[in-house]
Amino acid sequence: MKLKAPTGTVGNVFGNADVLSPDAGGFYNSTDVAEIRALLGAGWRPATLTDTDFKAALTGVTPSATLNTYGTPQLIIPGAGYSSVHVESCDLVYGGTFGSETLTVKIIVTYSDGSTVTITSFTATATGTTAMTLAQIRALHKNGVSIASISFSTASSLAAGSSVATLAVNAHGLNVV
DSSP states (O other): OEEEOOTTOOSSBTTBTTSOOOOTTSEEEOOOHHHHHHHHOTTOOOHHHHOEEEEEEEEEEOOOSSTTOOOOOEEEOOOTTOOEEEEEEEEEEEEEEOSSOOEEEEEEEEETTSOEEEEEEEEESSSEEEEOOHHHHHTTOOTTOOEEEEEEEEEESSSTTOOEEEEEEEEEEEEEO
């Protein structure tokens, strides 16, 4: 791994010749994680060593008892010790009993900068599975910020309290530091 030496750094870092010294081009050339941490600070961790897979299975995402009103959202959040998620695949699994009902799914992505995006383009009139396409998953991601959470909720076109349709969400991806 090559890291550019901080501006004004000459010779070694922290006055310790045993840590890291930039080469003639001003780069630190090391594959030793301990050396790199010493250079960048104790809190630094290489993403390739600390990211972990996540598998989220949300079940029973149900509509409100009020016609065309979204029910209580269920969240995908980063695992303990992580600050964001990177979604690689997501399946929306429609279950329960559908009559003349349309179930609308609302997905709200909250980003690390506090901004949000809401997607309501997924609907179902029968049981089945909708696999989000790569383009739909890419639409969840935003340049320069990470995903802090993703919420899923549903609304029904049936009269109050008569819906028995449900949504399950199976998502896979990475927890990211």
